Amino acid sequence: MRWLVLTLFLTACGGGDGDRAWRLRAAGPNADLATLLVHADVDAGKRAFGQCAACHTIGAGGQALAGPNLHGVIGRTVASDTRFGYTQALIEHGGRWNAARMDAWLAAPSRVVPGTRMAFAGVRDPMERADLIAYLTEESR
Template sequence: MRNISRAALLVLTAALAACGSEPAAEPAEQIVVREPSDLAIPPAMNESPTQDTALAEAAATDAVTGIDGEAAFAQCAVCHSIGKGEPSDIGPNLHGIMGQKAASVAGYSYSPAIEAAGITWTEAEMDSFLADPLEKIPGTKMASGGVTDGDERAAIIAYMMDASGS
């Protein structure tokens, strides 16, 4: 029974700690964008998609020639920096990636799969990787769905070279 009692006290303590300064239940500021009565109208999901995030831009990218590489890269920028000397984020920094050996950015903790892959990032290798990362290197941490459109991949690769000054 001793332990129950302690567990009980402990949880109570934790709960108290969680409450801290006892925040008021009411908000300090409340912006009502749509009134609850607006529920009858079709949800705003019907509105045209905004262009403010990487995924949105990627999805909105038209798969015709003249794809903006920087815009296409935005989906990669969610995890990767590309500026010279910028720190790695969720994924490694990609400055100068093209032509490098895979898994060679110092200080980034790669998956064993990509460390063992033994590939060099030629355009062809990068293209097949971007098309289907998990298929190309099973076990890679970059488990995104891949870029299905070949022109879009080419635009991304071109941008990665441009942004690296090569």
């Protein structure tokens, strides 16, 4: 019995999906993005970035892969890495990346920007998106 309690404790506190589900509950049902960001975790975002890393580097000066380097992307003008050839669709989307726009984009890229070449279905879990935004923000300082 004691090991079970310990396992549950480690699952809740040790990072990973259990931790994320717990934080999502702590944020409350129908939490808005600002509330989710209060509960977001940069390290969890870094882990979640694993699903982006096949196509994106994040370190300063990192090379473009299938997608552009994402260092400093929060606050950056959309489609502005001059070393990358963006679609016209993303260029015309315009403006700057902030948390709200990033949240919508990461939920469903091709719904936000029809015609984008980012071949990625999207991240359904709002807490996971908040974690990713916290990490992208950290890497944008």
